[in-house]
Amino acid sequence: MGAACIRERLDRALCSHPWIDRFPDTLVKHFTDQGSDHRGLLLSDKAYTRNSRPLFRFDARWADNPEVRAMVNYVWKEEIQGTPMFRLWERLKRLRHLLYDWSRAGTTNSLRNIKTLQAEIERIKLVHPVDWDEVRNLEFELNRQWEAEEIYKQLKSRVRWLKKGDQNSSYFHTVTRARRKRNFVAGLRSDNGDWVTEELGKADIATNFYQCLFTSETHVPNMAERVDNLPISQSITP
Known part of the structure; x- marks a missing residue:
């Protein structure tokens, strides 16, 4: 073995998408490999419950939102003392709290906004005379919300070839569940x-x-000194 030892997973459990749908809380435990190159596997369908709030993740739909840009500018203008890496870490932490509170307001839920806009458009069309300017404005916003929902599905499934206008999201939900199990x-x-x-x-x-x-403070070795100490005079063999 020695320093040239190569480790590779030999034992794993495989399942299909219908299995994930039916047993979403399945876990696989790997036992120790004492006396063998293989590890025993234990399949458990015990439900896993989260006791804490969900992890914060930046939503790609927020990138062009003027409110989000204003929050980024506000945080980056604050005076923070410390090393450059610490200042970056502190700014990202403050921005995360602002974005989390802002997203909890519910204005970032595309599907909820779509249903609200559709209901409002139908309500206006029932009134005589119809305010078509308002209808067009709402339809423009409705299209923007549909695009935001597609971006959300693309982000969750990490499928880069999502075509604009494709509203069939069952595949993306399946891929998202599979990625959640792997992560x-x-x-x-x-x-x-x-x-x-x-x-x-x-x-x-x-x-x-x-x-x-x-x-x-991270110790960064002198790379030039390392290069000087390399046995570069040694002949190179294939």
Whole structure:
């Protein structure tokens, strides 16, 4: 083995999309590989419940929103003391809190906005005489909300070839569920060696790790010195 050891996962569990739909909380546990190259697998359908609020993620639909741009400008103009990396980390943290509170207001829900606009358009058309200017303005906003919903589906499924006007989202929901299963983190190892599976505990471990990473002074070795010490005179073999 030695330094040239190559590790590769030999044992894994595979499932189909209908399986994910029927058993969405399925987990696979890998046992230790003592005395063998293989690991035993334990399939569990125990439901997993989240006790904390969902993780914050930036929504691609917000990129062109003037309110979001105003919040970014506001945060980036604030005076923050510290290293450049710490200032960046602090600004991103403050911006995240602002965006989270702003998104909780409900104005970013495309499907909800679409239903509201459709109902308003129908209401105006029932009134005589019809205010067609208002109808056209609402229809313009309705098209913008449909585009935002398609961007949301594209972001969630990470399918870059989503065509404009395609309203069939069942495929994208399936892909999103599959990605959520792959990205799930069952537990994290703490600094003292404990295996932590609770949501709050995992969040604390991740937060402390990146906080130490961004706030501590990282030792950067002299790369020129490293290059000088390389055995470049040694002949190169294929």
